[in-house]
Amino acid sequence: MSDLRDRRFERDVLACLPDVARFARSMAGDESDADDLVQETFLLAYRGYHTFRAGDEPRRWLFTICRHVFIRQRQRAARFSELDELGDPSSETMRAVYGHIAAQGDGSASRLDTMDLRPAIDGAIADLPLDFRIMVVLVDLEGLSYTEAAETLGVPVGTVRSRLYRGRRLLQEQLLTFARDAGLESATARDHAPTSGAL
Amino acid sequence: MTPSPIDCRTAAERLWEYLDHELPDGPLEELEVHLRACAECTPHFAFAARLLRDIRGARSNDRQTEGIQSRVLGALRAEGFMAAHS
Known part of the structure; x- marks a missing residue:
């Protein structure tokens, strides 16, 4: 050259x-x-x-x-095409909303609001199944539009939506579990703390 | 023209496209009108927006690339690469 x-x-x-x-x-x-x-x-x-x-x-x-x-x-080319059979993007989005409604009910959503999630996010992204992880990385971390991600991967835009929304929902579930576990830990610590004035 | 009213389910289905700025003008206007009036939907959008901010913030935790950079440059040099800073 x-x-x-x-x-x-x-x-x-x-x-x-x-x-x-x-x-x-x-x-x-x-x-x-x-x-x-x-x-x-x-x-x-x-x-x-x-x-x-x-x-x-x-x-x-x-x-x-x-x-x-x-x-x-x-x-693993075969595995990539297998995952094209996802639920439609609307139902993936609705599942995320239902997940939030459940988290509002058990208090984990408000706990998550006050937490620093950075320590949990890297691990949660790494744990995503490959095809969802790739989509989250391209769109959320690299800032590609749906169309750009579709062209980069050679898949339809609908597949980008389905995989991205599924990936985000799985991340949401993991982070809410992180918030619930953190809540349980602090409650356990409170239960075992010595009461003031106790002899 | 006033946008057609949409119900909460339709609004929720547009959540990610809205936050990703991927909604076309018409559906976007319908959604914004709905969100201004609906106290039920607003927390879902706020929660999802916060989640996305945190996920996108993960980009700042970049791994160090010096090691792989010199390895790539070494491999490229073996192919004849001769740019000034190599």
Whole structure:
């Protein structure tokens, strides 16, 4: 590749490395596998840079390559198509709302409002099934629109909605469980605390 | 023109699209009119908005990328990559 093209590659493509690393980590789970995935993604991007069209978004181009590499490595293409049979987006959304209604009833929703969720969120995202995790990462962490996520993954926009909403609902459930457990712990601690003035 | 009234279920079904700014103008206007008047739906939207803020905040916990960056640059150099800062 010419020096000019390499400079362009460095400026436009290599600059996306932190985003690709985060995306790879969300798919691979394991950090060492994620690093292999990142390296392979950039090698393929470099070799295929002539196919990159000026005006395209390099981050999305890299996400697409990264996902292809991951599927090829894991030979899990079949699993991706299986998950297209999700509930429709409206019912996924309604389930999240029903979950909130139940949480209002048992007090975990108001407890969650006052809690710092950051320690729980990374783990909750990592625990999501792969296809939902990818969608949450692309839309919520990387800021892609539904259409951009659909184009990046080569799936219909309806599939983006279904997987994203399911992923968010699962996250909501996990975080509400975190809030409930934290409430139980503090109640137990209160029950076992010595009462003032007790001898 | 006044938007058509929608019920709570229809409003709730639009929750994520609303928070993601993916609702088309007509349904968006219908929803905003509903939310201004409905005390039942507002807490669901506020709860979901808070949840999304927290999830999106997870992005700030980026992993360090220096190690993988030098590894990628090494692999690219082996392919002939010769940009200035490599």
